[in-house]
Amino acid sequence: MKTLIIVVHPEIQTSLINSRWVGELGKFPDKYTLHQLYEVYPDGVIDVESEQKLLEGHERIVFQFPFYWFSSPPLLKKWLDEVLLHGWAFGSKSGYKLGGKKIALAISAGIALEGYSKSGPYKYTMEELTRPFELTFEYVRATYKSPFVYYDMEFNATAQWVEASVEAYLGFIDRL
Numbered sequence: 746m747k748t749l750i751i752v753v754h755p756e757i758q759t760s761l762i763n764s765r766w767v768g769e770l771g772k773f774p775d776k777y778t779l780h781q782l783y784e785v786y787p788d789g790v791i792d793v794e795s796e797q798k799l800l801e802g803h804e805r806i807v808f809q810f811p812f813y814w815f816s817s818p819p820l821l822k823k824w825l826d827e828v829l830l831h832g833w834a835f836g837s838k839s840g841y842k843l844g845g846k847k848i849a850l851a852i853s854a855g856i857a858l859e860g861y862s863k864s865g866p867y868k869y870t871m872e873e874l875t876r877p878f879e880l881t882f883e884y885v886r887a888t889y890k891s892p893f894v895y896y897d898m899e900f901n902a903t904a905q906w907v908e909a910s911v912e913a914y915l916g917f918i919d920r921l
Contacts, residue, residue, distance in 0.1 A: 748918055749803035750851075752781040753810040753821040761902050762853045762895060762910055763811060769911045777918070778803065782820050789823065796828045801842055805921045806887075808878075809851040811898075815867070815874050825881060834885040844886035847921045850878055851914060852892055855899035893917040 750770055754763045770777045780799060786792075800806060810817045832840050854861070854871070861871045871894050872879075882889040895910045 746804050747776060747778050748805040748807060748921065749778045749780060749799065750807045750809055750918075751824075752779060753783065753808060753818050753824075754781075755783050755818050755820070757781065757783065760811065760853075762898055762907055763809065765907050765911060766809060766851070766914055769915065782824060783818075786820065789820065791824055791827050793827055793830070796824070797830075797833055797842065800828070800846075803846070805847045805849075805918075806843075807849050807851050807893075807918055807921070810853075812852050812854045812871075812874075812894075816877075829881070829885055841886045843882070846887045847890055848882045848887045849890040849917075849921060850875060850892035850894075851917070852894045853898050854894055854896045857897040857900070858894075861896075890921055 752763065752767055754760055757764050757767065767779060767781070770779055778799075808817070808821065810821060813819075816822070829835070829843075831837065833842050834840060852871070852875070856867075859865050860867055861869065861874065863869070867874075871892065875892055878892075879889050893914060895913065897906075
């Protein structure tokens with residue numbers, strides 16, 4: 746069963762970690778379907794029917810993105826608003842097309858894990874900050890999995906650190 750990886754990064758070519766993850770995932774086209782929203786929709790006009798068919802064809806879906814202002818890049822919010830429609834994703838007998846599908850987030854975060862704690866500068870855990878995603882996917886009856894978060898991008902981005910993230914990320918996806 747292939748996993749759909751929806752990559753949402755507006756500047757993937759300048760990203761050390763997200764571009765490395767995409768590069769590694771691309772080596773396994775039999776296991777992963779890569780779908781880069783900013784590449785497919787540079788003008789922000791989303792083909793809703795195409796996106797829905799893509800989702801229907803996969804049982805596991807991962808949204809990969811950098812953590813921006815305590816959320817995702819804006820195209821992901823637009824995508825959720827436009828693709829998860831009443832009658833398809835929820836709210837009717839023909840809805841709930843994502844029901845039972847496993848969905849998770851894969852997030853790169855700039856600061857260390859300790860920053861995302863009650864005693865840290867941001868006062869909330871990553872699980873608390875990503876709760877709207879959890880509720881969204883539960884609302885459409887998908888099976889939401891805890892997020893994969895790779896912390897400390899801003900201060901620890903050595904080549905060794907980036908490489909260590911690849912194995913951890915692939916292991917996370919394969920365990921979904």
